[in-house]
Amino acid sequence: MGDRVTMTTAMTTATAMTAAMTTRVTAAEDGAADGVTAEGAVKAAPAGPAHGVPEGPAHRVPEGSAHRVPAPRRGAEPAPADGAGAPAPHAPRAHGFLPERPPVRAMIGTWTRLDAMARAAAVAPDRAAAVALVERARRAEELTALRQRVSRLSLRNAEAAAMRIAVIAVSCGWCGLDPQAPAAREVADEAFLELWAAIAHRIDHDQFVALPTLALHNWAPERKPRRHIPIDQLARTEALVPIVRWAPEGQPLSRLDRLMLAATRLEAHGIWLFRLADTLAGRSPDDSSTPTALRRLVRVQHALRAQLHAEAAELAAAPATPQQGAVLGALAEQGALEPPVLQAADAVLGIGGRRMGEGRRQLLRRHLPAQHRAWLSAMDRHCAPVRTLAHRGGPDAAVYREAQESLIALRRTYTALVQTAARPGTTPLPAAA
Numbered sequence: 001m002g003d004r005v006t007m008t009t010a011m012t013t014a015t016a017m018t019a020a021m022t023t024r025v026t027a028a029e030d031g032a033a034d035g036v037t038a039e040g041a042v043k044a045a046p047a048g049p050a051h052g053v054p055e056g057p058a059h060r061v062p063e064g065s066a067h068r069v070p071a072p073r074r075g076a077e078p079a080p081a082d083g084a085g086a087p088a089p090h091a092p093r094a095h096g097f098l099p100e101r102p103p104v105r106a107m108i109g110t111w112t113r114l115d116a117m118a119r120a121a122a123v124a125p126d127r128a129a130a131v132a133l134v135e136r137a138r139r140a141e142e143l144t145a146l147r148q149r150v151s152r153l154s155l156r157n158a159e160a161a162a163m164r165i166a167v168i169a170v171s172c173g174w175c176g177l178d179p180q181a182p183a184a185r186e187v188a189d190e191a192f193l194e195l196w197a198a199i200a201h202r203i204d205h206d207q208f209v210a211l212p213t214l215a216l217h218n219w220a221p222e223r224k225p226r227r228h229i230p231i232d233q234l235a236r237t238e239a240l241v242p243i244v245r246w247a248p249e250g251q252p253l254s255r256l257d258r259l260m261l262a263a264t265r266l267e268a269h270g271i272w273l274f275r276l277a278d279t280l281a282g283r284s285p286d287d288s289s290t291p292t293a294l295r296r297l298v299r300v301q302h303a304l305r306a307q308l309h310a311e312a313a314e315l316a317a318a319p320a321t322p323q324q325g326a327v328l329g330a331l332a333e334q335g336a337l338e339p340p341v342l343q344a345a346d347a348v349l350g351i352g353g354r355r356m357g358e359g360r361r362q363l364l365r366r367h368l369p370a371q372h373r374a375w376l377s378a379m380d381r382h383c384a385p386v387r388t389l390a391h392r393g394g395p396d397a398a399v400y401r402e403a404q405e406s407l408i409a410l411r412r413t414y415t416a417l418v419q420t421a422a423r424p425g426t427t428p429l430p431a432a433a
Contacts, residue, residue, distance in 0.1 A: 098216055123247065210337075219264045273297065273300050308410075308414060338364045
């Protein structure tokens with residue numbers, strides 16, 4: 001009898017221990033889904049020594065920061081992003097302005113026609129040849145067929161279609177058009193404009209023909225990762241290839257291809273900058289942690305600049321065509337070439353507002369989705385106390401000015417990279433300081 005009681009007690013204890021372990025594992029998984037372990041995920045796979053990006057600090061979320069929304073818990077109802085209602089809130093601290101999942105690599109069904117048109121337009125010898133592709137698609141009523149199916153697209157596939165629309169628009173020289181303006185119908189194909197406007201309405205973003213759409217939604221890992229990893233770590237550690245190439249298949253990547261991939265990697269390595277922006281939001285300039293965060297911001301910006309220099313030699317050696325130079329020139333005219341990560345640094349340090357005027361800053365931001373623009377505007381407000389260091393003296397003010405100077409140097413390096421991509425025969429950038 002005593003043996004049976006002992007066995008029963010042991011079995012009950014083992015069952016309780018198993019249940020406790022299951023509860024702890026489930027809680028850990030839910031914590032990861034909430035983004036609680038985001039810092040740990042980044043620290044587990046830091047950038048290589050060639051880039052020198054420091055690990056992010058332990059970040060305190062300031063009280064009352066309304067612009068921060070945690071990721072939904074595992075098992076919670078998904079946000080109605082693909083249906084009616086507002087899109088899911090964006091958390092730049094999790095993965096910057098990269099898409100939350102890798103971009104759609106291959107479209108299916110009728111949308112393969114749009115994919116084929118974008119690929120042909122990207123390698124067209126000139127704008128006239130790209131326009132002729134659109135006119136042929138309109139005569140075959142392919143554009144009308146696609147327009148009728150826009151409402152059936154999920155948000156992720158609508159973003160993939162928007163990337164291909166952007167490729168066609170810039171190849172035809174139409175990137176500065178408002179697809180719903182009557183004057184645009186005198187310049188561009190009417191059926192293509194209707195498709196463009198429908199896609200813009202579906203993703204709730206009118207000004208998507210810009211670098212963020214062309215770069216951040218036009219890449220894929222060269223090989224499938226062995227396991228799920230965060231999107232920023234995927235873009236940092238895996239070899240990337242463009243989805244729609246600006247160079248013919250079987251030929252080396254063009255300068256424009258490499259510039260777009262460099263912009264994507266810049267965004268992925270700049271994730272620490274977004275986290276430092278969150279750290280500085282709401283901080284007093286007299287807070288002892290403010291100069292520490294600013295010093296780390298300087299190191300991140302120096303590392304991003306070194307990364308661009310590392311990209312420059314391969315980019316300068318890649319082939320280029322006059323048509324690709326025209327594409328970059330057209331985007332530059334629209335202010336559509338500033339990478340989002342640089343705009344995030346500007347929102348913290350205030351370079352753009354002081355140097356070019358607030359109107360110019362909003363002109364650069366109009367090419368970002370509404371939720372990204374809202375985050376940058378929140379950073380403008382929450383980092384205003386830190387920016388008062390610009391009018392002070394002392395060591396903390398000197399650190400702030402050093403951060404501003406490092407951002408200016410990073411922007412100049414990026415501008416030189418764009419110029420290298422746009423001008424065949426140019427030499428690589430000078431060595432980084």
